[in-house]
Amino acid sequence: MKLTLKIWRQANTEDQGRFISYSVDDVSSDSSFLEMLDLLNEQLVAKGEEPVAFDHDCREGICGMCSLRINGLAHGPERATTVCQLHMRSFQDGDTITIEPWRAAPFPVVKDLVVDRSSFDAIIQSGGFITARTGSAQDANSILVPKCDADTAMDAAACIGCGACVAACKNASAMLFVAAKAAHLNTLPQGQAEKDRRVLKMVSTMDEAGFGNCTNYGECEAVCPKEISLDFIAKLNRDYGKASIKAFLSGSDE
Amino acid sequence: MAITGLIMVGFVLFHMLGNLQMFQGPDAINTYAHFLKTLPPAVMWGGRLFLLAAAGVHVATAISLTRENCKACPTDPGVKERVQATLSSKTMALSGSILLFFIVFHILHFTTHTIFPVYKTFMTDLDGQQVYDVYSMVIYGFSNAWIATFYIIAMGLLCMHLSHGVSSMFQSLGLRNNYWRKTFDIFAALYGWVIFIGFVSNPAAVLLSEYTSLNIFPVQDVLLRLS
Ligand code: HEM
Ligand code: FES
Numbered sequence: 001m002k003l004t005l006k007i008w009r010q011a012n013t014e015d016q017g018r019f020i021s022y023s024v025d026d027v028s029s030d031s032s033f034l035e036m037l038d039l040l041n042e043q044l045v046a047k048g049e050e051p052v053a054f055d056h057d058c059r060e061g062i063c064g065m066c067s068l069r070i071n072g073l074a075h076g077p078e079r080a081t082t083v084c085q086l087h088m089r090s091f092q093d094g095d096t097i098t099i100e101p102w103r104a105a106p107f108p109v110v111k112d113l114v115v116d117r118s119s120f121d122a123i124i125q126s127g128g129f130i131t132a133r134t135g136s137a138q139d140a141n142s143i144l145v146p147k148c149d150a151d152t153a154m155d156a157a158a159c160i161g162c163g164a165c166v167a168a169c170k171n172a173s174a175m176l177f178v179a180a181k182a183a184h185l186n187t188l189p190q191g192q193a194e195k196d197r198r199v200l201k202m203v204s205t206m207d208e209a210g211f212g213n214c215t216n217y218g219e220c221e222a223v224c225p226k227e228i229s230l231d232f233i234a235k236l237n238r239d240y241g242k243a244s245i246k247a248f249l250s251g252s253d254e
Numbered sequence: 255m256a257i258t259g260l261i262m263v264g265f266v267l268f269h270m271l272g273n274l275q276m277f278q279g280p281d282a283i284n285t286y287a288h289f290l291k292t293l294p295p296a297v298m299w300g301g302r303l304f305l306l307a308a309a310g311v312h313v314a315t316a317i318s319l320t321r322e323n324c325k326a327c328p329t330d331p332g333v334k335e336r337v338q339a340t341l342s343s344k345t346m347a348l349s350g351s352i353l354l355f356f357i358v359f360h361i362l363h364f365t366t367h368t369i370f371p372v373y374k375t376f377m378t379d380l381d382g383q384q385v386y387d388v389y390s391m392v393i394y395g396f397s398n399a400w401i402a403t404f405y406i407i408a409m410g411l412l413c414m415h416l417s418h419g420v421s422s423m424f425q426s427l428g429l430r431n432n433y434w435r436k437t438f439d440i441f442a443a444l445y446g447w448v449i450f451i452g453f454v455s456n457p458a459a460v461l462l463s464e465y466t467s468l469n470i471f472p473v474q475d476v477l478l479r480l481s
Contacts, residue, residue, distance in 0.1 A: 008332065017331075072335030100332040105325060168337075170344065171323035212326030213319050216422040217343035219336060231431045238428025 001027040001088060004096040005040065007052055013108050019098070029089040033076065034059060034066065036088055037099075053112040059084040061225065064160030067167070068113055069100040074164035074223040082162065082225040102163050104172035106210045117163050119209035120177065124161075126205035127198035128181045130190050149187050156184040158226040165220035165228075171212030176220040178206050179232035186239060196243035203240055255319065256423035258312035263420060263445075265305055266412070270452035276471075277455070280389035284380050287388040313354060320347045342418040349411040356408035364395065376480065393476045396460035409453045417446035 002025050010017030024040050031039070034056050041051035057065040066083040070076035076086045091097060099113065107115040145153075159180035166174050182199055185191030191198070214233060221230045275282040290298070342349070359369075367373040373395070378387035396402040420442035424430040430438055459470040 019332075069332065069334075072333035073337070098333055103328060103330050103332065105328050170327065170339075172326035173323075210326055212323035214426075215319070215323070215343065215346065216425045217339040217418070219339050222337035229432055230425065230435070234425050234428050234430045236428075237426055241428055 001029055001091070001093045001095075003027055003036070003091070003094070006096060006098045007113070008100045009052070009112055010101075010109050012111060017109065027088055029087070031088050032059070032084060033068075033070070033086040033088065034084050053110075053114045055114050056084055061085040062160060064162035067102050067115065067117075067162055067164070069102065069167055071098050074102070074167040075162075075225050079222075080225055080227050082160075085225075102167035104163075104166045104169075104211070106172065106174075107163060107166065115163070117161070119211070120161050120163065120174070122209060123174070123178055123202050123205045124181060127194070127201040128185070130185060131194060132190065143189050145189060149189075153184050153187040156180045156187065156228065156232055159184070159224075159228050160226060162225065164223045164225060166211065168219040168223040169212065169214075170217070170219070171215060173214045173220075174206050174209075174211040175214035175233050175236065176224065176228055176230070178202050179236035180228045182239065183232040183235050186235075195239065196246055199236065199239045199243045200247060203236075255312065255315045256426035258308040258315070259419050259423050261305070261308040262312065263416065263423075265308075266416075266449055266453075270449055273456055274452060276389065276392060277459075280378065280387070281380060283389050283392075284378060284385055284387060288380065288385045291386065309357065313350075316347065316350055340418060342414040343422070346415060346418060349415040352411050353408065353415060356404075356411075359404075360408075363401070364391065370395075390476045390480060392456060393460055393471050393473055394480055396457040397464055397473055397477060399461060399465075402457035402461050405457045406454050409450050412453070413446040413450035415446075416449060417443045420445050 002023065005022045005024060006019045007022060008017055009020045022040055022044075024036065024043065027036050027039060034054070037052060037054060044051050055065045055067050057063045059066075061082045061084060064082075066075075068075070068083045070083070070086075075081060075083050077090055078086055101107075101109050101113045102115045102117075103109075106119040107117055110116050157180075159177060161177060161181075163174075163177070165176035166172050182202055185198060186195045216230075216233075218230055221228065272286055273283075275286050293301075336344075362368040363370070364373075373391050376387040376391050376394070377384050378390065379385075396405070421430070421435075421438040422442075424434075424438050460473060462468045463471045464473045
């Protein structure tokens, strides 16, 4: 395949940034999208030019590092697919493909296609955990979890924190991410003790990080590589409402 | 946002149903209007203030919501495709802003009669009592094609605002799940259309009576009598 790539190049956070066009030849339709970028980078290095910076790690759809907006869509044209799992057979020979970083105020561009997603880490640090003695694992059946709860928690836990939900949202809202992370723990018995505090803290950290507000139009769900459902956002709203009322009545902010 | 929206959603349904009494003739709507105007002042002003407060809080939260969202999204020089968002959901701030303008206009037009003070003089006889003639005011008001068209367009925008908003508010209140989502979406679209058709029926019927051979309302009689 022969392709024209319109790629966002930006030297650093302060740089204005611009699209630059490249052409790549001999792309196998069996290669992954990232392998195609590797090919481009080899050509750039051979010519003594700066390779295109992009995030990636596992390349098997589980780590959440890869993060490209391809032809305007987070993670490209295939549903339920990370960029690393996207293959060039989804494109046609001769195509022009536009490749951009996630764009949201809380995700500043570090370089080219790489953005800084540490605001997600801050959200997790504020409540996306269970305070429990670690050490040797406890007996598997000491806490019984109903199958349906375990399934719901697993569906939420499938979130890999890639940030596609934010990238696809016209408001740059992180609600789907926060909803998945909160629901994962709030659904399980181990998460009950800190449920209210978790929800309030994670939501306020999300707001402080400068993410926008959810206006329920569902683009996040549509691009999510793990198909996290909007159900979890409704659950987050519900849990947040309950936690706020309890906090108000008890006069505490936790 | 959702709660104030819900209050107005309830209000517009009753307002729309009330308006339909136009089709039952002058006495029906004039009796209804007279009943509303002669409610105990505490009830009438309580209701008015409650609705105004709901609208005020709705607009205030809409402004801060839109502001925050604009701040979160830096200017985007690239391409951005949408997979499933509806037009109504993408244009809530626009439809809302035009509705705000419409609501102010509507109150100055039909409630306070500030725009056309001549409306103040429309009186009629109801069971031997002199009451305000809402029936003639509406027909007279909508006989102006510009105003009728503006009302019709505004109601189209209200239909859009509601077809996203009514489903969205269930999600905001945490009352929606995948099992109910489709039902709420259909309900919201239906609700929007019912409200639209109900409200538009009056200006549309006046225009049809005025400019075609249909004779739903006695437009010419009213115009002759009042001018
Ligand atoms: C007065 C002018 C109005 C303005 C400026 C306004 C603006 C807005 C905005 C910006 C939103 C949030 C939008 C989004 O999802 O992106 C919204 C939501 C909504 N509006 Fe309005 N609106 C107005 C009038 C109305 C009226 C008259 C009604 C009902 C009859 C209404 C019902 C709703 C509902 C139900 C929602 C959804 C709330 C939610 O999702 O939680 N609005 N409005
Ligand atoms: S590189 Fe790990 S999910 Fe794509």
